[in-house]
Amino acid sequence: MxxxxxxxxxxxxxxxxxxxxxxxxxxxxxxxxxxxxxxxxxxxxxxxxxxxxxxxxxxxxxxxxxxxxxxxxxxxxxxxxxxxxxxxxxxxxxxxxxxxxxxxxxxxxxxxxxxxxLEAFDTSGPSDVLAVWEGVFGVMVGDAAMPNMEDLLEELTGGEGGFDPQNPDSAELDWDPQAEADLLDSALANLYVLTASENLMGEDPAPPIPLPVLASSLAVPEDVEEPTEEMLAEVSAVMMRLDDQFRILEPTGAVEYRPIDEELLVEAGEEDWAGSADPDSPDEDEDVSRYGVVRLTPLGQYGVRQLMEDEGVHAPLVGELSGLEAQELFGEIADHYPEPAALAELTEWIAVREPLAAVRELLAAARGEDELAPWRRLLCQQILAAAGQEVEPALREVLEDEQLGGLARVWLAEHGADDVPPPSEDMVFWLTVDTFAAQLVGELTEEQSLEVQELMRGLVDQHSGFFERVWRVPHPATAEVLEAMGRLHPDRQAAKEARKAAHRARSLG
Structure with a gap:
């Protein structure tokens, strides 16, 4: 949010x-x-x-x-x-x-x-072409949310409780138009989220998503580890509905779709279909693509973004912040930009400026003792790793800066400078705390937690008396970092020492 x-x-x-x-x-x-x-x-x-x-x-x-x-x-x-x-x-x-x-x-x-x-389409530019295409896409999204007319007629006329022409109210249709529209909207939004981060740095397009995976993201709550039979049946029902919907959308160019192999339905039978659609336990030798795979194309990403924006959802584009000053830029990306997106935005921001002046401005904005300051400095260090020698003067200017001197030395050393003054012990430990504090901004994923644990283990093993030295570091986040070490360090004795050091650091405040 x-x-x-x-x-x-x-x-x-x-x-x-x-x-x-x-x-x-x-x-x-x-x-x-x-x-x-x-x-x-x-x-x-x-x-x-x-x-x-x-x-x-x-x-x-x-x-x-x-x-x-x-x-x-x-x-x-x-x-x-x-x-x-x-x-x-x-x-x-x-x-x-x-x-x-x-x-x-x-x-x-x-x-x-x-x-x-048509006249405007034939004589105008790309924006007008896209405006016409947006109309096509919007109409087809609406059509895709409608029921299959053959199925609807069969439901109306067949079986007990079917349609009585003399009594139109006799038919009870198992179809909720709003639910159908919401399902497709959610599926497109999930596809958007799943593919948005894949090409942030101009890499290859996102890989296709297996239909069972997409359906599971819609039908199974995130906190469920083992889906129930009822959930798997719902996944299968969602897959069949999405199969119809993506077939309708494919001619718009918004999705690339390989439909469900109809032979699967014949092989499994309707009663066994639910179990066969389990996204977490396919047969080892089975081609998962037989269950359907879908990819949102760049044109589809554009179309879904327009639909979401029309509904009041904020859908930022990489590069749209390039006109901001560095301090404002950091403020914007701190809110809802994951690290890959933040780095992509910073890359675009530097690209439209003179590199040396841009780096000076970024470094100045990275200073501070607020909660996000370590995160800003870490982003600077990451984005500057690919910078050329033309920005070297900006890094040399901050060599003796308490907050920036450590990252400046790292950059100069990595770029082959042989006259870099060695950091003091105080600077080394301050940079260590700052780096950990940056990692702790936001909620850690399981993978990130494991990476932090390994980093902790390496540092503690490398430095004798590590915790005795760290708790004295005059960094605003020292106590917080030590408390995190007490929670996350895989060695029980080291974790205990970290908690004691955190208490001592708190006493200094």
Missing amino acids: NGDDHPTLPPLRLPPEAELARAALASPLLVRAVSLARWAKGGIRVGAGGELLGDQLLSAAEHLGLEGEDARALAAEAWNIAVDVDLVDIVEDEPAEDYGPMPDADEAVALATPGEE
């Missing part, structure tokens, strides 16, 4: 707008919708809702080069999208004009012509 208590998604790095627009222009559904909008040049008589009539669907499918049993359905989908996002305008028919062969005269009561959005 950020400072104004609005939900916050992890920071994301998006490709340039032009690259996203090229991806949008290559998305199958938008390609078909634009093609049919151009096909309507000269006017086409359609139904009152803008729907194609009679053989028009066949003509539309032929225009798109579609064949097979799904050709008409795909053509209808593309045409409806073109109407929904105003690539096609629908106006009342004007019988006096000749707009070609008329379908059933009782049905053809409107006229379809290319809309203003």
Whole structure:
């Protein structure tokens, strides 16, 4: 949560707008919708809702080069999208004009012509292309949350308690439209979170997520170690619903999706399907991708981010803080930026400045005795590791600084300087406490706790009388660091000594 208590998604790095627009222009559904909008040049008589009539669907499918049993359905989908996002305008028919062969005269009561959005689409830049694509994506997200009409009809007409035409209220549908929409919104948000950190430093795109893993994140509470049979059944039900939804979204270019292998359902049978979908215990020799895998594309990340922002969720982009001063920058990233995102933001911040001046400003902002000051200094040390020799003067200027001298010596030594004055013992222990304090900012993950434990063990083993020396260090976080050592150190005797040292450090305050 950020400072104004609005939900916050992890920071994301998006490709340039032009690259996203090229991806949008290559998305199958938008390609078909634009093609049919151009096909309507000269006017086409359609139904009152803008729907194609009679053989028009066949003509539309032929225009798109579609064949097979799904050709008409795909053509209808593309045409409806073109109407929904105003690539096609629908106006009342004007019988006096000749707009070609008329379908059933009782049905053809409107006229379809290319809309203003098509003209803007053809003549404008990347932002306008993306605006049209956003409309397509939004419509399809809404469609994906709707039930499958064949299943709905079967539920209405089949079995005990089915639909009675004489009594429309007799049908009890097991479908909650809000729940369906919430499921898809949550799935897209989880995909966003799972993939946002993968390309922060410009690396390869995020790997695809197995569908059982995504479904489990939606159906099984985080604090549950062993899912119950009921939970596994819910995971399976969520998987089947997501399978339908991602099939619908794939033509938008927002997701890359490999559907569930239908042979699995035949092999397992409906009753055994729940157990087979356990995300934590697949068969060793089984191809997990048979259960479905999905990846949110960069275009999909863009689309989900727009949807979340429209709903009041804060979804920061890497680089959007580059105009801030260093002190403000640290304040912003401290709130909801995990370390990889913070480093990516700092990299962008330095990239738009003269390096030497930028490093001087960062070092000045890293000073302080507040709770976050050790974290700021650690980030500086990490981000400066990749800096070039042109920033060396800034590091030499702080060699004798009590708070920055240690990290300056580390940088100079790592960059081959041979005239670095050795640190005093006081500086070594102060830097040790400062480094530990930085690690303790925020809640440690299990992996981070293990890393801190190993660091503690190494330091205590390396320095005789470590705790006797450390408790005297005049650092604001000395007692807190020693208390953490008392909790986390794997050796019971060392942990006991740490707690005693923490008590003595507290007595100095």
